[in-house]
Amino acid sequence: MKSLKVLACAACLLGTVSGVGFAKDVQTIAGSMVVPNNVNVVSASKTNTRDFVAKQLDENPSKSSMANMMAKEFLQNLGTNFDVYQLQGNDKTGQKDAFLVAVDVKQIAQQVAKDKANDPMFVAAMAALDKGQIDPVTEQLMLGAINKQIPTTTTVVPLNDPKRYANLKTRSGELLIKPRTLTVENAEQVHPVAGTKYQTYAASSRLLYADGNVQTPLYANAAFVLKPGKPVLYVGVTTDVQRDYFKTIFDNAFKSIK
Amino acid sequence: MRALNKKLMTLACATCLTVGIGAVAYADTVDLGYGLYGSTSPTVKAVEVVRVPTDAKLRNNEQSQMISVANKAAVDAVNAHFKMHAPVSVAPMKGDVLDGFSYYQLQGTDKQGHHVGQLVVVDYSKNAIDQVINMNKTILEKVPDAEKAKIKSSISKYVDSYSKEKAQQQLQALKGNTIEGAKLAKDLKMLNDKLPTHIMGAFDKMLATDKNISPKSIEEVRSYVDFMAKQVSLDATHVAYKPVQTRYGTAVTGDLRGGLKYDGFRNSYALIGYAVPTDKGVSLQLLMSDDSSHDYWANELNHMYQTQSLKGGK
Numbered sequence: 001m002k003s004l005k006v007l008a009c010a011a012c013l014l015g016t017v018s019g020v021g022f023a024k025d026v027q028t029i030a031g032s033m034v035v036p037n038n039v040n041v042v043s044a045s046k047t048n049t050r051d052f053v054a055k056q057l058d059e060n061p062s063k064s065s066m067a068n069m070m071a072k073e074f075l076q077n078l079g080t081n082f083d084v085y086q087l088q089g090n091d092k093t094g095q096k097d098a099f100l101v102a103v104d105v106k107q108i109a110q111q112v113a114k115d116k117a118n119d120p121m122f123v124a125a126m127a128a129l130d131k132g133q134i135d136p137v138t139e140q141l142m143l144g145a146i147n148k149q150i151p152t153t154t155t156v157v158p159l160n161d162p163k164r165y166a167n168l169k170t171r172s173g174e175l176l177i178k179p180r181t182l183t184v185e186n187a188e189q190v191h192p193v194a195g196t197k198y199q200t201y202a203a204s205s206r207l208l209y210a211d212g213n214v215q216t217p218l219y220a221n222a223a224f225v226l227k228p229g230k231p232v233l234y235v236g237v238t239t240d241v242q243r244d245y246f247k248t249i250f251d252n253a254f255k256s257i258k
Numbered sequence: 259m260r261a262l263n264k265k266l267m268t269l270a271c272a273t274c275l276t277v278g279i280g281a282v283a284y285a286d287t288v289d290l291g292y293g294l295y296g297s298t299s300p301t302v303k304a305v306e307v308v309r310v311p312t313d314a315k316l317r318n319n320e321q322s323q324m325i326s327v328a329n330k331a332a333v334d335a336v337n338a339h340f341k342m343h344a345p346v347s348v349a350p351m352k353g354d355v356l357d358g359f360s361y362y363q364l365q366g367t368d369k370q371g372h373h374v375g376q377l378v379v380v381d382y383s384k385n386a387i388d389q390v391i392n393m394n395k396t397i398l399e400k401v402p403d404a405e406k407a408k409i410k411s412s413i414s415k416y417v418d419s420y421s422k423e424k425a426q427q428q429l430q431a432l433k434g435n436t437i438e439g440a441k442l443a444k445d446l447k448m449l450n451d452k453l454p455t456h457i458m459g460a461f462d463k464m465l466a467t468d469k470n471i472s473p474k475s476i477e478e479v480r481s482y483v484d485f486m487a488k489q490v491s492l493d494a495t496h497v498a499y500k501p502v503q504t505r506y507g508t509a510v511t512g513d514l515r516g517g518l519k520y521d522g523f524r525n526s527y528a529l530i531g532y533a534v535p536t537d538k539g540v541s542l543q544l545l546m547s548d549d550s551s552h553d554y555w556a557n558e559l560n561h562m563y564q565t566q567s568l569k570g571g572k
Contacts, residue, residue, distance in 0.1 A: 217372035
């Protein structure tokens with residue numbers, strides 16, 4: 001019996017130590033998130049460039065007051081209503097970088113859809129976002145509608161209509177505007193994440209963008225964190241070859257937001 | 259027994275056909291210039307983005323125009339460089355610097371994911387290399403004795419003109435080098451400490467050529483560039499070069515793994531380079547990719563060039 005207690009204590013201790021030793025908290029706009037200790041996180045809102053631009057705006061305002069206002073508003077929102085982070089790490093295959101964009105959906109929706117302020121659907125949606133909760137029936141309807149759009153097998157989505165530009169050719173006879181496609185691979189359905197402080201939905205996919213035959217292979221992992229009053233959409237993007245490294249880091253980071 | 263033989267025969271034929279089709283379907287050819295061609299491995303596709311053949315007869319109008327524009331820019335750049343940095347005046351460069359160039363995107367997939375690499379091939383003409391050797395020779399001859407000691411690595415000390423044989427001899431005697439860890443960190447610190455001054459120096463020289471800008475706007479733009487120059491730094495985790503034997507003869511290969519940083523954000527990359535001397539000039543190949551794809555592309559290029567280490571490189 002005693003040995004069991006010792007074992008339990010040792011396990012707790014190990015858990016605490018590993019928790020302290022291998023992970024750290026990073027502040028983001030919806031709250032803190034946990035990333036491994038060897039991953040460095042930088043944010044656009046804390047750069048010297050942000051401070052420099054702010055100082056320039058105060059000291060040398062441009063002639064256009066409209067441009068000044070927009071730039072100041074942008075800086076005020078940076079770090080509160082949206083932010084861009086970069087996660088930097090490494091493993092045996094090399095250095096790893098991923099971008100993470102965070103956006104306060106309610107703030108942005110209110111700014112973008114000012115004319116819909118009286119639309120009952122919009123008001124209901126805003127109220128749900130304020131509450132930070134989606135009831136099970138709405139959740140099922142919502143997930144059903146969204147997931148119907150997410151391909152379960154590798155699917156090539158055309159992004160333009162090559163026939164429309166068939167006559168535009170370079171002097172050597174090549175197409176001027178090439179067919180653009182997005183290949184969706186290993187797409188995860190949007191799913192509720194268990195064990196989070198705020199109701200959270202997540203999904204991820206491999207995305208191969210092609211312009212003609214030239215490819216950009218990406219991986220995206222996104223989470224919608226329904227913090228009451230401040231619902232935030234996080235979208236992490238990296239290249240496909242860094243997917244295995246970042247998948248777990250993103251999954252755990254989104255799960256840990258508090 | 260006969261039935262078994264027939265079945266085995268069918269199986270063998272089917273295998274040959276599958277392998278054959280597989281190879282035909284994927285292996286692509288890359289033009290390295292001067293009649294050198296590389297074949298990618300069966301799983302790697304090469305997408306041609308730009309290509310100007312070294313053989314003028316094989317160029318179309320568009321390609322001829324591209325090389326002529328590129329050559330004008332290259333001659334101007336070389337002459338501007340010598341005008342700015344050479345301690346004595348040298349005869350300006352004439353003729354073509356580039357015989358051809360090409361740009362491919364290489365694409366491959368393994369369990370790690372989809373790898374892409376940007377392969378740039380530049381073919382430097384013998385004419386240009388000979389002139390650079392001569393320019394360096396002139397500098398060494400004309401420069402006052404007091405400054406001669408400062409010029410440690412003038413190419414003209416080793417060769418008086420370019421030929422494939424001379425270049426290969428020099429490469430075979432080359433001692434490979436790898437820099438990593440503390441040594442690399444020290445070198446990078448030195449480089450990064452000087453970087454803002456270098457950027458500002460280049461920027462001031464650029465401004466000096468433009469007489470139409472008012473002093474006030476110069477001051478304003480200068481303060482922005484000065485701020486940005488201080489946020490830029492170079493990062494590297496591995497720098498190496500070594501002579502190698504390839505299917506094209508003796509060559510030199512090098513690696514640079516690192517990143518470019520701006521204000522905390524970084525862009526990591528890996529560069530793998532090969533320089534292959536030929537009779538008509540040097541074919542330089544640079545492959546740039548994600549740092550995480552470095553090993554994949556290093557293996558692919560080893561396969562494409564049939565690279566083998568040379569004693570000097572170890």
